[in-house]
Amino acid sequence: METHFTPCRRPLPLGFLNALAQRFGPACQTGDAIREQHGASESQYPTVAPDAVVYATSTQDVVDCVNLCREAGVAIVPYGAGTSLEGHTLPLEGGVSLDMSRMDAVLAVNHADFDCTVQPGIRREALNAYLRDTGLFFPIDPGANATIGGMASTRASGTNAVRYGTMREVVLGLEVVTAQGKVIRTGRRAKKSAAGYDLTRLYIGSEGTLGVITGITLRLNSVPEAILAAICPLETLAGAVETVVQAFHCSVPMARIELLDAMQVRAVNLRSKLGLPEVPTLFFEFHGSAAGVADQVETVKALAAANGGGEFQWATLAEDRNRLWRARHEAYYAAVNLRPGAIGLTTDVCVPMSRLAECILATRAELDQCSVPATIVGHVGDGNFHLIFSIDPNAPHEMAEVEALNHRMVARALAMDGTCTGEHGIGIGKQQCLIDELGEDAVDVMRTLKRALDPDNLFNPGKIFRI
Structure with a gap:
């Protein structure tokens, strides 16, 4: 995981910003605040401001912006909500941040x-x-x-x-x-x-x-006929993961099954006031007919009980389900806020289900020896889990420690025939991991496709791999 990079801003041709402003009028913004907003992200990377922000409202706007950038040799970075986690929208070579948020029909x-x-x-x-x-x-x-x-x-x-x-x-x-x-x-x-x-x-x-x-x-x-959400605390992390694996061996068609380790539950309690036991916990959601959901629930309850599971807490009303899942969705912010003034770093891997318990337990054992507070939360139903670190921005040794731990976790996942990222993507931070996973020859095929479709390397340069 690379957390340090040097932006290499391309010089803007004389008159480019004027041409952009002439075509887009007030939809072209060059003020510092707007540029800084589009050069920041929810990742740990520092802000890299574009030279201009263009708000597209139609496909023709996008065409015209691309044409202007191509003629001037200026980079162009599509921008949505800015919620990606691997620095995907950072304009490493400057240029135009093309904001698509107004094309929302x-x-x-x-x-x-x-x-x-x-x-x-x-x-x-x-x-x-x-x-x-x-x-x-x-x-x-x-x-x-x-x-x-x-x-x-x-x-x-x-x-x-x-x-x-x-x-x-x-x-x-x-x-x-x-x-x-x-x-x-x-x-x-x-x-x-x-x-x-x-x-x-x-x-x-x-x-x-x-x-x-x-x-x-x-x-x-x-929309399913019946939707039922539940939370189940378990005595051990191993028991929680084993419950998930056994449920799939029993062909239980769960819609959602999420794992929060004890540290993550503590963070969620502090942020969302759920009052949950601070032990490894599974969040479930069952979709289907009323009878089908009832059968799923009974199977999962029996499996959880055999693995050290406690009492299930149920949520049938939409507002109660939303409250539970809102707490899960805010896990990142909850984990980062375990330390006042901290910055967050999150990473993920995905492994075959048969290796999930081994990978999670080995990773948690390393986290227990780490000086940086960290949580595990995962979409464990498909073998994907995340680490969230709460890092002191004034302690460079913490970032170095986290980078080393992440490198070992990725290596562990790849040794299990997993992937370096189940859903975050490559962006800036996992470019070497991509080579480790697929090999230099496979990444060269990707470079060949990039050169064929974008010969001037204008679209989001510096992401996934280097040219």
Whole structure:
């Protein structure tokens, strides 16, 4: 994990900012406050301000901005909500931060086909609010109220991924503006296709390095007949993980299953006032028919009890469920705030389910010897877990200690045939990890694709790998 980098700002050609302002008027901003906002992130990296911020309101705006940047040789970095965790939106070479947040319309909802088409700037919570009266919902829930375009760019997943998949599974097609200023469509609304290269999945997870997403067609799901959430404390971390693994061996189709270690529960209690026992805890959510949910619950209760589980706390009302999951979604802020004035650093890995307990327990053992407070929280239903560190910004040795621990955790996950990141992406911090995972030759194939689609290296340069 690389936490130190040197921005290499490209010089702006004479007259470029004037040309940008002439085309976009007040939608082009060069004030310090706006630039600083778009050069910051929720990661541990220092602020890197762009030279200008452009607010796009249409695909044509994006085309015109891309054309101006290409002609001037200026970098362009798409920006959504700024919630990514690996420095994805930092403009390392300066240039234009292209803010997509005003392109936030729902363009179509096809009830009979269970899909919709949206602009990239709509946030996931706003989309589900729009769908509330349709009987449909968008299931991908990374915790942050991210934009759909940003979620596609980082191949986001989250708490519902164990049942509903990730952005890779739910995106049917994209509208993308290329580095040549052309608008392409990567797929249609058919549920499957064997037509040529899978351009949709090429752009999903490309972190804004290959094109600018201006439209997304998504699969939707029916709102379940019955939804039941529960919390179960367990005596040991091993017992909690074993409960998860056994539940899947029993084919229990849980919608959500999240693990919080004892330190994370303590942090959540301090922030959200839940009053939970400060022991390893599982958060569950069951979806289905009333009878199906009842069967799922009985199976999971028996498994948890056999692994040292305590009494389940239930939440059936929507407001109670939302309160529980809000506390889970705020786990990052809760963990960072364990120390006043701290900064946060979060990282993740994902391993095969059969190795999950081994990986988590070995990692927790290292955290117990670490001088920096840290928590484990994870979407353990698919083998993905996160570490959240609360770091003193005035103690450089803490960052060095955390970097070394993260390196060992990634190496451990790769030795188990896992991945260096289940959902955060590569961004700035895990570029060497990507090479460790896939090999230099595979990363060179990615570089070849980048050079072919973006020969001047204008789209979000410095992310995923170096050219």
